[in-house]
Amino acid sequence: MTGELSPIDKAKFVAAKRACDYVEDGMRVGLGTGSTAAWMVRCLGELVRDDGLNIVGVPTSSRTADLARQVGINVTSLDEARWLDVTIDGADEYDGNLNLIKGGGGALLQEKIVATASDQMVVIADISKKVETLGAFPLPIEIIPFGWQTTKALVEETLIGLDVLGRTTTLRMNGDAAFVTDEGNYILDLHLHRIANPRQMSLVINQIPGVVENGLFIDICDAVVIGYGSGKVEVHDINAGTVEEDKIDFVESANLFSDL
Incomplete structure (x- = not known):
């Protein structure tokens, strides 16, 4: 249940939930790997089950593929999809230019291939991943x-x-x-x-x-969605040069939290 989530998990959850706004019916979506991306996959699965969202997911790892199938997302390969509308993934670090370090989960190769085969890459993260200069994370x-x-x-x-x-x-x-x-x-x-x-x-x-x-992702990320434990969300769009703030309410969901 959300009441049992730590502040860092709440931050990851609200970032993941807000990032799902980038996904529309009929899209081909790159599904990232890692703890924050797993929240996003769960949130998309809930939209598929409860709202009838029709998407095709291209996972960046075998474990993401397994999770996507478990939550009801139709999964295909990048060879089948060929090109994606959006990829949503986490990051280990990001700087002010939205350059990233990724690969803490060991899936950087597939993550980079999928991200660069997308019209848009959206990163979901908590504020602790923001750095002035990349490199603190190995x-x-x-x-x-x-x-x-x-x-x-x-x-x-x-x-x-x-x-x-x-x-x-x-x-x-x-x-x-x-x-x-x-x-x-x-x-x-x-x-x-x-x-x-x-x-x-x-x-x-x-x-x-x-x-x-x-694991350096240079000029690949288009937007970063930053979550906070309070439910606040910031969306930094590098192309538009904008920063938007939002608030995500914590709503209990048996589907989303039953196996936590």
């Missing part, structure tokens, strides 16, 4: 398993020439084994603390053999 990069230690060494060597505060890199683990993405790859987390030039970082890192993609 930057994930997806690498192929073959020769991963060599790739790691090349990444560390490359970081010497970039304007960052830290250069520690770690292989993401899942227990005693390396974390494996949906594409069968590994994740390196770069503990940079500050990224002075995210655009340069993204371009340079992607040139390293063995690197598949990085």
